[in-house]
Amino acid sequence: xxSAVKPALGKDSGVNVKTGMSSHKKMNLIGWLFVGLxxxxxxxxxxxxxxxxxxxxFKTGTGANLEYTGLxxxxxxxxxxxxxxxxxxxxxxxxxxxxxxxxxxLFISVLLNDSKLKFKGFFRTAIFLxxxxxxxxxxxxxxxxxxxxxxxxxxxxxxxxxxEPIQWITDPFWAKVTIVIAITWRWTGYNMIFYLSAxxxxxxxxxxxxxxxxxxxxxxxxxxxxxxxxxxxxFTSITSTIGTLQxxxxxxxxxxxxxxxxxxxxxxxxxxxxxxxxxxFGYAATVSYSIVIMIIVLSIIQFKVAGDRK
Amino acid sequence: MIKPRRIFTYxxxxxxxxxxxxxxxxxxxxxxxxxxxxxxxxxxPGSHLIENIRNLTSQVDxxxxxxxxxxxxxxxxxxxxxxxxxxxxxxxxxxxxxKDIVFNILLLSMMIPFASLMVxxxxxxxxxxxxxxxxxxxxxxxxxxxxxxxxxLIFFFxxxxxxxxxxxxxxxxxxxxxxxxxxxxxxxxTMKTTYAAAAIITFMASWNNYMWPLVVLQSPENQTVxxxxxxxxSSYAPDYGVIMSAxxxxxxxxxxxxxxxxxxxxxxxxxxxx
Numbered sequence: 001x002x003s004a005v006k007p008a009l010g011k012d013s014g015v016n017v018k019t020g021m022s023s024h025k026k027m028n029l030i031g032w033l034f035v036g037l038x039x040x041x042x043x044x045x046x047x048x049x050x051x052x053x054x055x056x057x058f059k060t061g062t063g064a065n066l067e068y069t070g071l072x073x074x075x076x077x078x079x080x081x082x083x084x085x086x087x088x089x090x091x092x093x094x095x096x097x098x099x100x101x102x103x104x105x106l107f108i109s110v111l112l113n114d115s116k117l118k119f120k121g122f123f124r125t126a127i128f129l130x131x132x133x134x135x136x137x138x139x140x141x142x143x144x145x146x147x148x149x150x151x152x153x154x155x156x157x158x159x160x161x162x163x164e165p166i167q168w169i170t171d172p173f174w175a176k177v178t179i180v181i182a183i184t185w186r187w188t189g190y191n192m193i194f195y196l197s198a199x200x201x202x203x204x205x206x207x208x209x210x211x212x213x214x215x216x217x218x219x220x221x222x223x224x225x226x227x228x229x230x231x232x233x234x235f236t237s238i239t240s241t242i243g244t245l246q247x248x249x250x251x252x253x254x255x256x257x258x259x260x261x262x263x264x265x266x267x268x269x270x271x272x273x274x275x276x277x278x279x280x281f282g283y284a285a286t287v288s289y290s291i292v293i294m295i296i297v298l299s300i301i302q303f304k305v306a307g308d309r310k
Numbered sequence: 311m312i313k314p315r316r317i318f319t320y321x322x323x324x325x326x327x328x329x330x331x332x333x334x335x336x337x338x339x340x341x342x343x344x345x346x347x348x349x350x351x352x353x354x355p356g357s358h359l360i361e362n363i364r365n366l367t368s369q370v371d372x373x374x375x376x377x378x379x380x381x382x383x384x385x386x387x388x389x390x391x392x393x394x395x396x397x398x399x400x401x402x403x404x405x406x407x408x409k410d411i412v413f414n415i416l417l418l419s420m421m422i423p424f425a426s427l428m429v430x431x432x433x434x435x436x437x438x439x440x441x442x443x444x445x446x447x448x449x450x451x452x453x454x455x456x457x458x459x460x461x462x463l464i465f466f467f468x469x470x471x472x473x474x475x476x477x478x479x480x481x482x483x484x485x486x487x488x489x490x491x492x493x494x495x496x497x498x499x500t501m502k503t504t505y506a507a508a509a510i511i512t513f514m515a516s517w518n519n520y521m522w523p524l525v526v527l528q529s530p531e532n533q534t535v536x537x538x539x540x541x542x543x544s545s546y547a548p549d550y551g552v553i554m555s556a557x558x559x560x561x562x563x564x565x566x567x568x569x570x571x572x573x574x575x576x577x578x579x580x581x582x583x584x
Contacts, residue, residue, distance in 0.1 A: 046422055126326075127326055134517065134518035136539050137560050141333050151351050
């Protein structure tokens, strides 16, 4: 009996006279009481809803009048132009924004990791500062900064970098650029903190040895820093990927998904399907499952890519 | 002699810092200016802060929204800390093979995006509304309930419990403390910094939560701060001074939490990768 229970439970294995239970069994039971409430809440608010969503994804109809229509919703995904646009937009954000932010974060953290650098604390705090803002608040600020007559255009015109104001919010191309700039502003510092603390754990003598061998700093960056930071880079790229696939607050508050559907994300489309247009909960659940599948597939790919280079 | 590389490093870092700080400066300065001056690109502090706040309070009940946000965030944080730390402690201290399996299944919930939960959760709370209106749609309870327990926080407490000296529990048992007594009298006081870090993460997430309140809250008197800001931001004739003063008010609590507890904040972030 006792072999099934790990030593953390204590060494006493006598039988409790009152309850007739061995104390290991009793401890094991107490353990379940400690974790019980969390398990119930996670089942209730994560796994049960996901099961409901799975059932819903095979149903069609408006509002509460739903009936089973098999795979119809899943077939609809492939011919739904708005859905395909939303997936395309999300992947554009993913492919451009995530690598750019990770490289920028890495670069800044390498600069900050210099022991001779002055005002290090100031730089670190300043670059991390955007993380204290709420997503809604910063999105509204960015919407006005990047307005047609906003301060960004004013500054660019004053510097004679542009002659005409850029339509940051209302042009399909520039609206995507604005979203990418906004997310990068908000999250680079956050990722930088992870790299910075990982860099502090690297033994400085590795770099000294490399310098003696005549390795350039670019070479040092790609041959020492990046390989040693691989686990943390993997972690940040997975969390950033999951975050980007769920992008909602920014798009909702900067562009409302427009112009047209040119900045629409999958999360926003689910919201629109359920709460903006005539409620189509069944199809919304089908679109929901598409994000879950994408998250799982992308996480597996990232693990594989990182694992193979070991 | 200063090397060109040094100059580049400082120039680059100053540039990035300036870009990071500028939106804050603009937001604070604009909150003190008239809307017309903001559109003209004025970057100097003005004297219209009081008037902007007065206009804001006449347009929306910002005090009520702040109270709603505060209620939601404080209740969520307290419950989340208690429930998740009990679980993280339980999974580690009373470890068994079955519990490890359950723990790994719980971790899978981190892969579920909130957008996927939104529709089924909304339907759950809508049907709850019919029998128990006090926890249904358009209540603050409905905002709190699904956000109390996250696998992340349980994971965070379990990881921190690994560093906790288990001898202290044995000693407590010798002294006749009950198992719950060990948790409240020994574990909790020892793990103060872990609780502080967890409190910051949870409070910030709850204070800034937008999607779920947007879905579940309907009446204006139940709105939280992010909803009010989002509404102000989507008006067709925005008064920049008024909106920026609202954003400053919304940002002050999280900025304060951050500056007062910066160390715990970073510790909390790191706890997720240990």
